[in-house]
Amino acid sequence: MQKAAPSGSNPLLVLLDLIDSALLLFSEDGHVVFANQAAKLMESRPSLVLGSDPRVRTLVGAIAQGKSATQTSLRVEAMSDRGITPLDCRFAPKPIAGLVALAVKEVVADAAFEERPAPEAAGDQRPSLQQIMELLRGELLPPIQDVVHKARAAPPAESVPGLQDGLAALTERLDRMVDLVDVFGEDVLITDERILVVDLVRSTCQELAPSVRGQRVSIVFKGEKDDLPPVYGSQRMVRRALYECLHNAVVHARQSIDPSLPVGVEIGFRASGQHLLVSISNMGALSAATLNQHASALFRPALADDPRTASAPPVMRIGLPLAQRILQLHGGRLRIEQDSAQELHVMLELPTGAPRRNTHHLDMLQAQIYAEDLSKLLASGRTRRPA
């Protein structure tokens, strides 16, 4: 290994020293020529280990010659005082001024457990998404297989053309979903869309409009404000959870009440610290006076002949356990309290703002662009003066 250069007064190296992630720069023959402070502080001594690893050298050579377009990451095991430490290595895909940059991160088993506790260790009994996919498959496959069996057994005149093929395709798709989650983990289903929850609740209520109208349920909104914080995640999944909760509330509101009387469901919104709370409560039977009192806050669905609702396909129910899990995957939770036969309160709690990020890769790319452009800036001796 060549002796790694000190950062000294070289502004590019000072810049790399400022970065919290461990970074190494390799010459094209695979020698480490620079290790930033974060890399020097690592117990596994990556500059020593990686500089002598033949796989790293091969990959560095390929990147330096512009030959490695696909593989830019690998895992290397290093010996340290703590025993064998796996190192996750991620290379910049292109050389910078003839040097190959590498971000390296120790994978510590204990730390990994701290970040994502095993359900048993944390006393957390939440099902993993994989288990939920299995649950879905368990729920859906038997009736599908039953129908397939009956379709096969039915006389030809009664069989529906394409039914077996359609069901087989559906079964295959379910299997693929399970595989997808197996390979990529839960994150594959969680996106970072910006969700305005009030708007989402309103559009979900619109989906429920036929049921709401049919059961003479009035929905009253409370606490709607323009400045309620957004939440980030999968709009589609949060909508499904909301649909489940609202559907339950509408059905429950109607129970045990004279069908001739209108009943109400109140949906409240409140920001509390770094959480947004959506409460769904049963208001019981509503008198005309109460309805008048809430007139301005009543949800008024679009008309039945509105093309948006007329052609909407029926929404598949997912059940409260899945709704709960969706909220948990977004860092929130679902609470259901029942005071009496009629008093049902559902509270959806979601963290506001974007999830805390681990954008190691983005930082690397950003650092690379900065390094390239700062070099140009310094080389040109560019100065800036106020006008």
Added chain:
Amino acid sequence: MTARILIVDDQPDIRKLIRLTLQHLDDAEVFEAENGLDGWLMAQDIKPNVMLLDVMMPGELDGYQVCDKVKKHPELGRTTKVILLTARAQKEDLEQGRKVACDAYLTKAFSPLKLLDLVDNMLGRST
């Protein structure tokens, strides 16, 4: 006159890199905040000429909301230019930026040269 520039981003690496870049500006004082709420409170206090505001931040206020508050503020709305920083620039993101009246949009990972030009432009300085 010394320009006041406020960086609001939850990623310390990005704040450091931006600060390093802004050292190339003359007569500029740089402030930092690590979340939207702190950024909004600091903005009211220091009345920055330019805010570099990350869009996706954890906590009570994201970048769009802070921008909205700044632009609706009777004084800051007139004096503070807002550059939104985002990791993505899809149509709906740009549309949202326009809704909250941001002055410019910069997509991560961005070039420091472009950042300097943009800040100079916001400050009414020529490069």
